Amino acid sequence: MATLSDAGNIDYRSQTETRWTFKTPPDQASSENLAAALGVSPSIAGLLVQRGITSFEEARLFFRPQWEHLHDPFLMKDMETAVTRIQEALNAGERILVYGDYDVDGTTSVALMTTFLRARDAEVAYYIPDRYKEGYGLSMSGIDFAEDNGFTLIIALDCGIKALEQSAYASAKAIDLIICDHHRPGPELPLADAILNPKREDCKYPYKELCGCGVGFKLIQALQRHMGLPETLLYPYLDLVAVAIGADIVPITGENRILAKLGLEVVNNNPRPGIAALLDDQRAGNLGISDLVFRIAPRINAAGRMEHGELAVDLLIEANPNRARQLAQGIEQLNTERREADGRITDEALAQIQATGAREHTTTVVFNPDWHKGVIGIVASRLMETYYRPTLVFTKSGDKLAASARSVRGFDIYQALEQCSDYLEQFGGHTYAAGLTLHPDQYEGFKAHFETVVSRSISPELLHPEVQIDAVLPLEAISPKLLRILDQFAPFGPGNPRPVFFTAGLRDTGYAQTVGADGNHLKFQVTTESGQPRYGAIGFGQGEALPIVRGAVPFELAYSLEENRWNGRSEIQLKVKGIRNTPAT
Structure with missing residues (x-):
């Protein structure tokens, strides 16, 4: 069951506070030994050690996977x-x-x-x-x-x-x-x-x-x-x-x-x-x-x-x-219709949550018999991103109700549904995405039991989106060579995400502005107290952080590095995952 592939193009900003967590630092001896074996910097070797790669042979398989x-x-x-x-x-x-x-x-x-x-x-x-x-x-x-x-x-x-x-x-x-x-x-x-x-x-x-x-x-x-x-x-x-x-x-x-x-x-x-x-x-x-x-x-x-x-x-x-x-x-036309349907239904679902006070619960469960069954999985993903709760979106399917389920990182929604199986006709899926059907007269009982199961088993911190940071990186350490090596970590995805770095004490050079039709995104340029170096940054869904970037207090960034190509030019860009003020010391 696909989830991320259905994320779409509409930005629905999360209404919960993001938590920043730093991954466990790699073992220093292992990093130094691997750095010597590969001829790379200890910082690059540390990123590999965090991924469970500690030997030359493991690194060779990681960087050069073969048939x-x-x-x-x-x-x-x-x-x-x-x-x-x-x-x-x-x-x-x-x-x-x-x-x-x-x-x-x-x-x-x-x-x-x-x-x-x-x-x-x-x-x-x-x-x-x-x-x-x-x-x-x-x-x-x-x-x-x-x-x-x-x-x-x-x-x-x-x-x-x-x-x-x-x-x-x-x-x-x-x-x-x-x-x-x-x-x-x-x-x-x-x-x-x-x-x-x-x-x-x-x-x-x-x-x-x-x-x-x-x-x-x-x-x-x-x-x-x-x-x-x-x-x-x-x-x-x-x-x-x-x-x-x-x-x-x-x-x-x-x-x-x-x-x-x-x-x-x-x-x-x-x-x-x-x-x-x-x-x-x-x-x-x-x-x-x-x-x-x-x-x-x-x-x-x-x-x-x-x-x-x-x-x-x-x-x-x-x-x-x-x-x-x-x-x-022909399929592109169907995709256009899909975007229109999931945008409308998402708006209706958000309004339903606001009207019923459902956002105060540990779970998000919504239902409308007229919603298009083909897009409820996409809507569930959007609602989960907005309120960051295990989410189910129901619609009518014949004489039964059908739902798509999506979960937050770290919580197994399949196991939660297993504990509700007495209410269900059928269910299946994965840790973070599932589908189910039930009889209409079981809906209210299932909804209450699902809330009970999740509220008893989920850790409170999982109800806040997380930015996982691999390492602290001085802005001066960014270079084209570093980006070339990081690109060799690809393909990226679950289990092998693009490395995320943390840098504190940053300032905007004066070009910060919101962009996008609704001003949801943030584009700016960062530098250090000395004024050098300078790098462009883009924060999708980060428009509300404009006052932080423009403020008098230095700020901190969580970000990944990417190549930005524009009008035949290529430059390093910071893709922002999170922005916050640097705490006073």
């Missing part, structure tokens, strides 16, 4: 069985149905598996459930479709791990099932020929945090080895994997980091026509994970949110660039 560092796919439980069953289907000319969810992870998974199997001359089609008629995951309607059209094998991607009734239904119809999922299993596993999920308790696969498309990629990697095909044949699929990794907010660590790094190379150098069309062919060879999250993922999601997820798969498997551009234009 050969990927794990053997056959280490995953049931992989041999899955490969054997698919090979039997290929040999016998069986019809295979590739089934996946309607979000980015699901549609990229389906595109990946469909194109791989079609290249093997398989009798294959794909199926994406209708968000409104069928809901999330493996559906009875999808299984009926498979039976009616002569499919004898379903490969379910990014879903299925909790499909107990559906898997039994498929079995009764003599339809075999291979499940490739990454969501947490329940106490009972579904009935299937093979279940590929590194989060299975009995799966010893070394890396547990693959996204759904990542699990699908491990399956085609295993098929490639089984068939004796060259590894290079798999490289073109990595753009899909990188998009899914970014959109699904999985950690950019371990195998995900390798797949993301290699996938970004494909995106920047030779993306499939569908992705190139979504980027409008403007790549410039330096796109990162955030570009995939904010430029590609919302558009792919818009298909399933506003019309049907199959439109996204159609685009992602299209080989003709002209046809891909036409499909991308």
Whole structure:
């Protein structure tokens, strides 16, 4: 379930105080030893040590992830069985149905598996459930479709791990099932020929945090080895994997980091026509994970949110660039409609919170039967950013209520929902994002119990957004060389964020001003008491800090470093995470 990819373009400023926390300083001896081994400064080595990198070999893997560092796919439980069953289907000319969810992870998974199997001359089609008629995951309607059209094998991607009734239904119809999922299993596993999920308790696969498309990629990697095909044949699929990794907010660590790094190379150098069309062919060879999250993922999601997820798969498997551009234009129109809908609904939800006093609670739970089901996840993200509470946004879905859930950093909303399962028809998801359905008569009871569960278990400090600071950095230590080295820490994301620095005793050079349509953002230039050096700074959503920057008292910044390109010029810029007055001594 995507979260960050749905963040959108509207700025809703947090109404809670941000807390600044400093990460534990790295061990000095480890930093000095690593600095000597790598020939870098102790400060750079310290940032690596904070990420668990203490040896030359670990640093080499971090900075130069390679294909050969990927794990053997056959280490995953049931992989041999899955490969054997698919090979039997290929040999016998069986019809295979590739089934996946309607979000980015699901549609990229389906595109990946469909194109791989079609290249093997398989009798294959794909199926994406209708968000409104069928809901999330493996559906009875999808299984009926498979039976009616002569499919004898379903490969379910990014879903299925909790499909107990559906898997039994498929079995009764003599339809075999291979499940490739990454969501947490329940106490009972579904009935299937093979279940590929590194989060299975009995799966010893070394890396547990693959996204759904990542699990699908491990399956085609295993098929490639089984068939004796060259590894290079798999490289073109990595753009899909990188998009899914970014959109699904999985950690950019371990195998995900390798797949993301290699996938970004494909995106920047030779993306499939569908992705190139979504980027409008403007790549410039330096796109990162955030570009995939904010430029590609919302558009792919818009298909399933506003019309049907199959439109996204159609685009992602299209080989003709002209046809891909036409499909991308249609999806762009859906994305425009999505932005209009989520902006309106967010305003209505904020008004509901204000009117009911819900902002005084530990949780935020809102409901309107007329809200568009396709955008309630985006609205939940916006409300969470505004009030910084575990958040659920409900709407009507048939004869039930459906909700999207989002959580604050450090609080597992999936576990909280588990404690409310007596009220729920169905739920699933991750630590920070989940979905659920319930009967309308259970809504008030669930809402009260959810508030009780969260208020009893959440630490008070988690109800305030946090800026995590890696290290103190004098302004004089900033240099193009430092930025070049920091850029090599990429790809950035959960588990490997862009380093954040702290500098005190700063002053504005006199150019501070708010920018943006509503003056939400802050642009200024900082310097030290001596007047040198000077660096431009941009603070998105920091417009209210203008008096601090313009004040007579020196201020402190939490920020990351980035390259700012404008009118053919390039300069170092501070991307501000937080601003506050320097305390008097």
